[in-house]
Amino acid sequence: MNELLTLFLRATFVENMPLTLFLGLCTFLALSRRPETAVGLGIAVIGVMGVTVPLNQLIYSALLAPGAWSWAGMPELDLSYLSLIAFIGVIAATVQLLEMLLDRFLPSVHAAFGVFLPLLTVQCAILAGSLFMVERNYTLAQSFVFGIGGGTGFAIAVIMLSAVRARLAYADLPAGLRGLGITFVLAGLMSLGFSSFAQMATQ
Template identity: 75%
Template sequence: MSDALSLFLFAALVDNMPLTLFLGLCTFLALSRRTESAIGLGLAMIAVLGGTAPLNHLVYHGLLAPGAWAWAGMPEVDLSYLALIAFIGVIAATVQLVEMLIDRFLPALHAAFGVFLPLLTVQCAILAGSLFMVERNYTLGQTTVYGLGSGTGFALAVVMLGALRRRLAYANLPAGLRGLGAAFLLTGLLSLGFAAFSQMAAAR
C-alpha cells in the first residue's frame, strides 16, 4: 500500500506532466482561463490517463512485447515496433468515449471544451503515460497507479493555474503581461514550486 501511495505521489508531484516534464502545455494553457473548464479538463485527464495506461499495458504485454505470442508457439514474434500506433488507437477510442459521456451528461462542459476535447487524442502527456510504462517496466498495478497519479497531478496543476488566472483577470497588470503573458509567468512560478518536490524526492 505504501509503495502504491509513493508511486501515486511521485506521478502527481515529482513527475508532474505540465509543470515538471512540460508535457501537454497546449491544452494546459488554453483551458486554464476559466476555473470551470480547468476542473473539467482535470477530470477528463484523470479519466483518460487512468484508463489508457492500464489498457495499453494489457495491449503491449499481451500482444506486442517480445515473447507475447509464446502461448501460440511463436516466442520469436516481436511486435513492439507497433506500440506507438496501438497506444494512439487506444487513446483515441478512450477520448471518444469520454467525449460522448461528457456530451451526454455535461453538455455545458462539453461546449466549454470546444475543439480541445478531441485534441486530447494527440495530447503528448497522455501518450507519455503509456510510454513511461514500457520504459520503466511497470506492472499492471503500478501502471494503473501511475496513470491515475499523472492525471491527478495534471488536474491539480491546471486547477491551480485556472484559479490564479481567474484572480488576476481583474488585476491591474502591465499591458505586456495580460492574457497569455501572465499565464506563462504563472506556469513558470508553479513549475519552480513543483521542482521542490523533485529535490525532496532526490534527498530521500
C-alpha cells in the first residue's frame, strides 16, 4: 500500500506532466484562462488517464508483450510494435465516449472545451502515461495509480495556473507581458516550484 501511495505522489508532484516533464502544454496553456474550464479539463484528464493507462496495460500484457501468446503455443510472437497504434485507439475511444457524455449531460462544459476536447486524443501527456507504463513495467494496480496520479498532477497544475491568470486579468501589466507572455512566466515559476519536489524525492 505504501508503494502505491508513493507512486501516486511521485506521479502527481515529482513527475508532474506539464510542469516537470513538459508534456501536454498545448491544452495546459490554452484552457487555463478561466478556472471553471481548467477544472473541467483537469477532471477530464484524470478520467481519461485513469481509464486508458490500466486498460492499455491489460492489452499490452495480454496481447502485445513479448511472450504474451505463449498460452497459444506461440511464445516467440512479439506484437509490441503495435503498442503505439493500440494505445492511441484506446485513448481515442475513451475521449469520444467522454465527449458524448459531456455533450449529453454537461453541454456548457462541452461547449467550453471547444476543439480542445477532441485534441485530448493526441495529447502527449495522456499518451505518455501509457508509454511510461510499458517502459517501467507497471502492474495493473500500479498502472491505475499512476494514471490517476498523473491526471491529478495535471489537474492541480492547470487549476493553479488558471487561478493566478484570473487574478492577473485585473492587473496593470506591461504591454509585452499581456496574454501568453505572463502565462509563460507563470508556468516557468510554477515549474521551478514543482522541481523542488524532485530534489526532495532524491534525498
